[in-house]
Amino acid sequence: MEGLSRRQLITGAGALALGAMLTRFISKAEAKGGTTEKWPWPYEKLDPKKTAEIAYEEWYRVFCGAAVISSIFSQLAEKIGDPYKSFPVDSFIVLEGGMAGWGTICGSLAGANIVANVIIGPRIAGPDCEHGHVIGSNIMKWYSEIALPTFVPSNPKANKDKIVQTTSNSPLCHISVGKWMKAYGFALASNERKDRCARVAASVAYKLVEDLNAWKDGEYNEEVAWSPAKHFGITGQQNCNECHGSNIPEAPKMKK
Numbered sequence: 101m102e103g104l105s106r107r108q109l110i111t112g113a114g115a116l117a118l119g120a121m122l123t124r125f126i127s128k129a130e131a132k133g134g135t136t137e138k139w140p141w142p143y144e145k146l147d148p149k150k151t152a153e154i155a156y157e158e159w160y161r162v163f164c165g166a167a168v169i170s171s172i173f174s175q176l177a178e179k180i181g182d183p184y185k186s187f188p189v190d191s192f193i194v195l196e197g198g199m200a201g202w203g204t205i206c207g208s209l210a211g212a213n214i215v216a217n218v219i220i221g222p223r224i225a226g227p228d229c230e231h232g233h234v235i236g237s238n239i240m241k242w243y244s245e246i247a248l249p250t251f252v253p254s255n256p257k258a259n260k261d262k263i264v265q266t267t268s269n270s271p272l273c274h275i276s277v278g279k280w281m282k283a284y285g286f287a288l289a290s291n292e293r294k295d296r297c298a299r300v301a302a303s304v305a306y307k308l309v310e311d312l313n314a315w316k317d318g319e320y321n322e323e324v325a326w327s328p329a330k331h332f333g334i335t336g337q338q339n340c341n342e343c344h345g346s347n348i349p350e351a352p353k354m355k356k
């Protein structure tokens with residue numbers, strides 16, 4: 101209350117100033133996390149195409165995962181401010197190359213899951229927050245099954261005339277990038293491959309915003325499309341035979 105006279109307090113100007121002070125206080129508390137963390141974080145509908153263009157450009161600065169996060173959080177930081185303004189987007193450069201270069205999950209998908217769960221909430225936070233998990237999981241499936249990249253940027257840095265699209269049948273960076281490289285014949289360090297991954301990040305950002313907009317309108321009613329843990333007793337991709345051939349090992353049962 102410091103700096104506000106009693107007279108100011110009962111006037112509209114005082115109320116505004118108090119509001120501003122409280123907002124500053126609350127956003128600081130939220131950014132610090134802990135027990136004051138609340139979901140959902142405020143979301144305003146975004147334009148998928150504009151978001152995808154930002155993601156494409158950001159890829160060349162912070163790579164796939166952070167590009168997806170940045171494309172959405174930078175716009176929300178502008179529209180809403182904190183807590184988005186305090187979110188350390190650039191630290192998620194580590195998602196590049198399938199997490200620190202290990203070719204595991206595609207960074208774009210990791211970024212999309214982070215965004216969905218920050219905005220909607222972790223599934224353990226109750227029924228209102230479940231869709232963060234659902235949207236994230238279903239984007240993994242979408243990514244695995246669709247020919248990527250789907251998004252064509254307005255100013256592509258390579259592959260200007262055409263680009264080969266490939267279906268990864270996997271959310272793994274190594275498999276997704278590897279199949280594309282094999283189909284098109286460009287090396288990892290080529291401008292063509294970089295443009296391809298930037299377009300993939302943009303495609304994922306586009307799809308994510310479509311889903312978040314539908315959720316915001318109360319129209320995202322899907323459930324998790326499938327659950328390997330339930331069906332196979334182990335987490336994994338559903339197409340077990342792609343790696344295991346016809347000899348799919350069974351997950352060990354509980355020890356007695």
Ligand code: HEC
Nearest residue numbers: 328332334336337338339340342343344348349350351352
């Ligand atoms: C992206 C490739 C890939 C996919 C898809 C995959 N696995 Fe695996 N899985 C592996 C690899 C690699 C190993 C380690 C194998 C080894 O060490 O011999 C493994 C190990 C396992 C193991 C541990 C026991 C063992 O014999 O090695 C089980 C159980 C298993 N997988 C089941 C599954 C099931 C069920 C699915 C489908 C739901 C699946 N896997 C999908 C690659 C995959």
